[in-house]
Amino acid sequence: MEQRTGAAWSEADLHQELGRLFGYAAFRPHQLDIVRSVLDGRDSLSIMPTGGGKSLCFQLPASLMRGTCVVVSPLISLMKDQVDAACANGLRAAAFNSSLSAAERAAVSASLRTGELDLLYVSPERFGVPGFWEALAACPVSFFAIDEAHCISQWGHDFRPDYLALSGLVERFPHCPVAAFTATATPAVEQDILSRLGLRDPRLIRASFDRPNLFYHVLPKEDLNAQLLAFLDRHAGESGIIYRSTRKKVEETAAFLRKKGLNAGAYHAGLPDAERARAQEAFRRDECPLMVATVAFGMGIDKPDVRFVVHLDLPKNLESYYQETGRAGRDGDPAHCLLLYSPADMSQLLYFARQIEDEEQRSITEKQAYAMLEYAERNQCRRKALLAYFGETYPEPNCGGCDVCTGEIAEEDYTIEAQKALSAMVRSGCRFGRVLIMDILMGADSRRIRETGFQSLPTYGVGKDRSRRFWRYLIDALTRQGLAAVEGVDYPILRVTESGWETLRGKPFHAMRIVETRARKSRKPEAELGPDEALFQLLRAERTRLAREAEVPPYVIFHDSTLRDMASRKPASLQAMLDVSGVGERKLGLYGDAFLAVIEAYRESGA
The missing domain is CATH 1.10.150.80 (HRDC domain)
Known part of the structure; x- marks a missing residue:
């Protein structure tokens, strides 16, 4: 390969190399700009959605420049796949980490010193190892590529202290450009990345956060296992991730799916390292298509053909939700993102938030939880709401790629039904939970009803014209929208709020009604x-x-x-x-x- 300076590579040359190495006829949006910045020796921060093709942005210039591109990658478990993928495209790549034997590390070090590597993958922890900076300075480094750069920001959702060591890159390697990449960054995180890395007159490339191939779908929990099975039946044979909020829920859901004959793995931080590694490897290699996991199964999931991501609990914030759904459809093909949620999810998020000692951080976490609930509750375009969180305006009135825009959900006037349920709460003294309130509305002849004497209440049996499932959904909707509040953990009770009293006095109440449940895969015909x-x-x-x-x-x-x-x-x-x-x-x-x-x-x- 002929070695030239950055300016010597014309756009035609770069297109030719794109086809030779990767087999693509054209660059994706912003890729050529990022490649050109690296070749010109300019620092850059690129905020690109997952699946936007960021690895090509540093692999292509690494193949054209003298020396080695040092890639900072957060997960050692992923590096082998990254190296294999680069080598399969004809690049000379290696990883340097603790999983290598002494002989393997010596071989990689020798190749690095002699300039025989295009790419060297290292973890941020490596920069804290005594002598590593000095060893690197003795090698022909062409530039640095920092993946998951948001991890350097304490404002980010995945802050990792080890990334702070990278603040010394610019000072120690003043002649090497730094290309930083992240898929999620609010404006505050973006400024923090620029400041902590000390990037010099950086080129800021902010791609759209929109993932056009993802279909966003939100439903209230009714019969969780039945809803999950119905969804998986429509996606039989496809690879997907099912997120749960706790380790216990991961185990329960994985066991349930296996009992139903589905090949489902489990992944959470409480499992032994070897078991987690086996589960991740089986998922990557298509030996286990379904992975039930906590968010510990997250950063570095490089599998491009994940066809769906399901959240069976409300994520802690919209940034996490975007990052987690972004693991679907990285290959650009259609993928489905389903979120099922309930008032209990919100109660759990608030409970965890209120355990935070720092008052400012506690307030931020609570606000983020309410923003997540608003996303699920509001009858508005999911894509528009998600992009707005990152400061981006979606220009179209209808995205055609979410349940709201395709008419799969609608609102209905449930004022009379809400008044019946709220009245049952008030007349029972706001001292009981959902089950007893439903018994009152349905006119159930239960021992609890007889013991309390509630069969004589004016609201007893006023809801017989509706199913028990309907009342469960309606009471959940009342709590989600703040007309009723759930109090207590061991024995939760329902209390009517001021908003609920307004509805009792005649203020209209609307809730989402499911009018169509067919699975949509994408807007792509x-x-x-x-x-x-x-x-x-x-x-x-x-x-x-x-x-x-x-x-x-x-x-x-x-x-x-x-x-x-x-x-x-x-x-x-x-x-x-x-x-x-x-x-x-x-x-x-x-x-x-x-x-x-x-x-x-x-x-x-x-x-």
């Missing part, structure tokens, strides 16, 4: 996804075989989107295979013949 499905599945099977031989996750071989394009084009030669998106020269040499053989056999079968 199915016609755009139209490869031959049978051939696509055969190509996937071949990819799995090759991945097992190479001991890498299947997506390191090719992404699903590449296989879809291959199934659609049905190339008959190696030269034609280069026209498939995602097939570069290196991967053509490694895998081209194997996939051509599958396509040829498919043709000969007459399918």
Whole structure:
């Protein structure tokens, strides 16, 4: 490869290298600007959504520049996959971390000193190891790429003290540009990153936070397990993550799914390291398609073909929700994000928030929880609300990619029903929970009703015309919207709030009504996804075989989107295979013949 200065690489040259290395005909939005900044020796902070192709932004210039790009990556467990993926595209890459043997570390160090590496992946903790700075200074470093840069900010949702050591990069390596990347950063976090890293006249590249391929769907919890099974049935055979708020809930949901015959793994911080590693590896390699997890299963989930993310509990804030849903559809193909929530979720969030000793942090955490609830409760475009949180205005009146904009939910006037339920609470003395209130409304002949004498209340039996499920939903809606409050932990009771008294006096009450529950996968028309499905599945099977031989996750071989394009084009030669998106020269040499053989056999079968 000819070595040139940044300015010597024309746009045509960079497009040629893009195709040679990665097999792509065009850059995604902002990628070319970031690559050009690195080649020009300029610092940059790039805020790009998950799946925006940030790794290409440092891998491409690393292949063109003298010396080694040092990539700061937060998870040692992910580095092997990152190295495998880079090597599969023809780059010279290695990781330097504690998982290597002494001999392996010595070999990597030797390659680094002699400039034989394009990319070196290290963790932020490595910069705290005595002598590492000095060893690095003796090597030909071309530039630094800092992944998950929001971790350096104490205002961020994933602050990691080890990242603070990176504040010394600019001073120690004044001639090396620094390219920082993050998928989530509020304006406050953005300024904190710039300040702590000390970036010099940085180029700030803020891409849209919109993920057009994600469909956002929010529902109140009714029968949680039944709702989950119905959703998974519509996504059979697909890979997905199911988030739960506690370790206990993770174990319960994973056990439930296994009992139903589904291949579901469990992941949380309470499991032994080896068990967590096995679960993560099985998920990456498509051996276990469903992962039930706490948010401990988070940063660094690099699997591109996650087709759905389900939250069975309310996330702690919108930034976390965005980050977690962003693990779906990183390959750009359609993906579904479902959130199920209940008043109990909000009570739990507030309980945890109120355990925070620092008054300012406690107030911030409570406000974030209420903002998360408002997102779930308000009958407005999910995408518009989510982008507004990050200071971005969505320009269209209808996004076509959420339950509100597609008409899957609507509001209904439930004023009379609300008055009945609130009256039952008042007349029973606001001393009982939801179950007894529903018994009063339904006119149940239960022992508790007889013991309390509530069969004589004016509200006894006024709700017989509705199902018990309806009243459960309505009482939940009353608490979610603040007309009733749940008090107590061991024996929760319902109390009517001032807003509830206003409704008793005649103020209208509206709640969301489910009018359509069909699963929507994305705004992208199915016609755009139209490869031959049978051939696509055969190509996937071949990819799995090759991945097992190479001991890498299947997506390191090719992404699903590449296989879809291959199934659609049905190339008959190696030269034609280069026209498939995602097939570069290196991967053509490694895998081209194997996939051509599958396509040829498919043709000969007459399918």
